Amino acid sequence: MKITIQRLNNDVHMEAVNEDGVSVNMDGTPDIGGKNLGFRPMQMLLAAAGGCSTIDIIGILKKQRQELDDIRVEITGERISLGDYTEFKTIHLHYILTGKLDKKKVERAIDLSLNKYCSVTKTLEKTATVTSSFEIED
Structure with a gap:
């Protein structure tokens, strides 16, 4: 099993992609620089x-x-x-x-x-x- 995570902006918004190319977005809360653009x-x-x-x-x-x-x-x-x-x-x-x-x-x-x-x-x-x-x- 392999997941690749790529940062998408200058803050903490990221995209996780699995071996099948399926992706999910992750982000942090605004108090740590996130913009609520994905799951924490x-x-x-x-x-x-x-x-x-x-x-x-x-x-x-x-x-x-x-x-x-x-x-x-x-x-x-x-x-x-x-x-x-x-x-x-x-x-x-x-x-x-x-x-x-x-x-x-x-x-x-x-x-x-x-x-x-x-x-x-x-x-x-x-x-x-x-x-x-x-x-x-x-």
Whole structure:
């Protein structure tokens, strides 16, 4: 796996490009010279956790023959200061699913993702408490 990051301006706006040529912009907050032109790196971590687990959940629900029409996830993170840096203390993922879904199967899919398959949340749980909740909309 390889990511290349290129600075795009004289401040801290950057573009990250993966091996497939797909890119994402990153930037900092205005107080450090950023212009809010992209995700901040810590936001990228939360997005990665949500994306990784959602991919797992979609695949698991397909295997369970569940009729998933849509899924979105709202991720919140609380950071703590540890001297010169901060890290996530808590991360909460709230999944909102629509479709003809069995609540127990959704619960199982989320559990399997967060506790077995999702490499991002498994990495983040070394420093943060990762929790989840879900709702099924009609």
